[in-house]
Amino acid sequence: MLSDYAIFQNHGYKGLYGGLDAKDIHKKKGLTKSQQILDHMGSTELAANLFRATQTEEKLRRENIQGKQKANQTHFEVGKKVRQTIKEIGGTMPENLPVADSIKTLEKKKEIPQLKKGKH
Numbered sequence: 001m002l003s004d005y006a007i008f009q010n011h012g013y014k015g016l017y018g019g020l021d022a023k024d025i026h027k028k029k030g031l032t033k034s035q036q037i038l039d040h041m042g043s044t045e046l047a048a049n050l051f052r053a054t055q056t057e058e059k060l061r062r063e064n065i066q067g068k069q070k071a072n073q074t075h076f077e078v079g080k081k082v083r084q085t086i087k088e089i090g091g092t093m094p095e096n097l098p099v100a101d102s103i104k105t106l107e108k109k110k111e112i113p114q115l116k117k118g119k120h
Helices: 004-016 022-029 043-062 068-088 103-118
Strands: none
Touching: 004 022, 004 043, 004 068, 043 068
């Protein structure tokens, strides 16, 4: 069972990713269940999601939107607007952007050269 927050997030994803929810995004990008979507986004995709999230938060506050259903619908609509903007400026749709190495993977790659330096 999804938490209220997960349901809210899914509405934002569905708007931004043309109807895809978190499960669909995982599948499309070839991520495992344990891999977090946000950990595998490049800067362009991360920025689109951050913009979606911040603009939704501002709209909810500004318009004093109350209730789960209205908040979810707002998140979907804001995600859809961000998607429309990406389309209008000729950008790549977020679901078609490449999967990035997770920050954890990058940190591990950084550690390896440091370990080698210490053993010389």
